[in-house]
Amino acid sequence: xxxxxxxxxxxxxxxxxxxxxxxxxxxxxxxxxxxxxxxxxxxxxxxxxxxxxxxxxxxxxxxxxxxxxxxxxxxxxxxxxxxxxxxxxxxxxxxxxxxxxxxxxxxxxxxxxxxxxxxxxxxxxxxxxxxxxxxxxxxxxxxxxxxxxxxxxxxxxxxxxxxxxxxxxxxxxxxxxxxxxxxxxxxxxxxxxxxxxxxxxxxxxxxxxxxxxxxxxxxxxxxxxxxxxx
Numbered sequence: 029x030x031x032x033x034x035x036x037x038x039x040x041x042x043x044x045x046x047x048x049x050x051x052x053x054x055x056x057x058x059x060x061x062x063x064x065x066x067x068x069x070x071x072x073x074x075x076x077x078x079x080x081x082x083x084x085x086x087x088x089x090x091x092x093x094x095x096x097x098x099x100x101x102x103x104x105x106x107x108x109x110x111x112x113x114x115x116x117x118x119x120x121x122x123x124x125x126x127x128x129x130x131x132x133x134x135x136x137x138x139x140x141x142x143x144x145x146x147x148x149x150x151x152x153x154x155x156x157x158x159x160x161x162x163x164x165x166x167x168x169x170x171x172x173x174x175x176x177x178x179x180x181x182x183x184x185x186x187x188x189x190x191x192x193x194x195x196x197x198x199x200x201x202x203x204x205x206x207x208x209x210x211x212x213x214x215x216x217x218x219x220x221x222x223x224x225x226x227x228x229x230x231x232x233x234x235x236x237x238x239x240x241x242x243x244x245x246x247x248x249x250x251x252x253x254x255x256x257x258x
Contacts, residue, residue, distance in 0.1 A: 058118060063175045065109065070168035072103040077161035080154055092157070093141070093148030100157055101137040108134070133160070135227070136202055140209045143216075152204040159198030166190060188246040195242070199235050203228060 076099065083095045107130050113119045114126040136156070141148050170187045173179050206228050214221035 059175055062113075062118070063172055066168045066171040066175065069103075069106065070165055070172060072099075072106065073161045073164035073168065076100050076103055076157060077165060080157050080161065084154055089151045089154050090149040092154045093145055096157070097141070097145070097148060101142060104133050104137050104160070132202075136205060140205055140224075144209055144212045147205055147208050147212075150204070150208070152201045152208075155197055156201035156205065159194045159201060162190065163194050163198070184249070188249050191239075191242050191246075195235075195239055199231065203231050206231070 076096065079096045079099070080092055083092045087095065110119075110121070111123070111127050111130055114121040114123045141153065147153065166183065166186045170179070170183050173183060206224055210221050210224050210228075213224055
């Protein structure tokens with residue numbers, strides 16, 4: 029699913045030891061690594077966002093995948109490192125939660141879009157990438173700055189408010205692509221189609237639970253940071 033901010037996921041790139049990141053020091057190799065990882069991820073998703081926005085008016089939705097698909101696929105695949113981070117205790121995220129959330133994205137870019145690239149000709153693929161990339165640019169930028177000991181209030185506001193638009197946009201796009209993949213999957217193997225149907229059935233209740241959880245988390249963070257009208 030769209031990797032918005034469940035509590036576990038939102039901590040997926042935060043060091044395990046400090047409750048609040050401290051300024052970077054030369055002896056903090058773990059912190060240096062996490063800053064580098066988050067910075068590289070933010071830049072990669074910024075490239076995805078920029079290229080998708082440029083390609084849509086220039087060549088249309090149908091040509092976004094040929095111009096961007098491989099880069100977006102490998103950019104998302106890089107997030108498998110977050111499962112490694114959780115498994116090794118480098119960050120505080122529960123392994124099961126992190127693995128499930130990363131796996132949902134991997135499902136979209138590999139077994140679905142990579143297997144059936146004609147599905148990426150739709151506007152749903154482009155809208156999914158836009159929702160993902162804006163979310164990730166904000167999230168990884170937030171972690172990069174936080175780990176460096178500097179967190180501007182505007183990036184905190186963006187992180188805990190943009191999901192109102194990005195989450196429905198991303199989830200609806202993902203559901204659209206999964207639904208469209210069911211019939212071609214049936215042509216490959218019946219069980220493949222059944223698995224996609226089961227996944228789609230989980231998206232609906234799961235999305236509601238996650239969205240309401242994010243709203244609750246937003247309220248806590250906004251009040252804690254002193255934002256008005258939180």
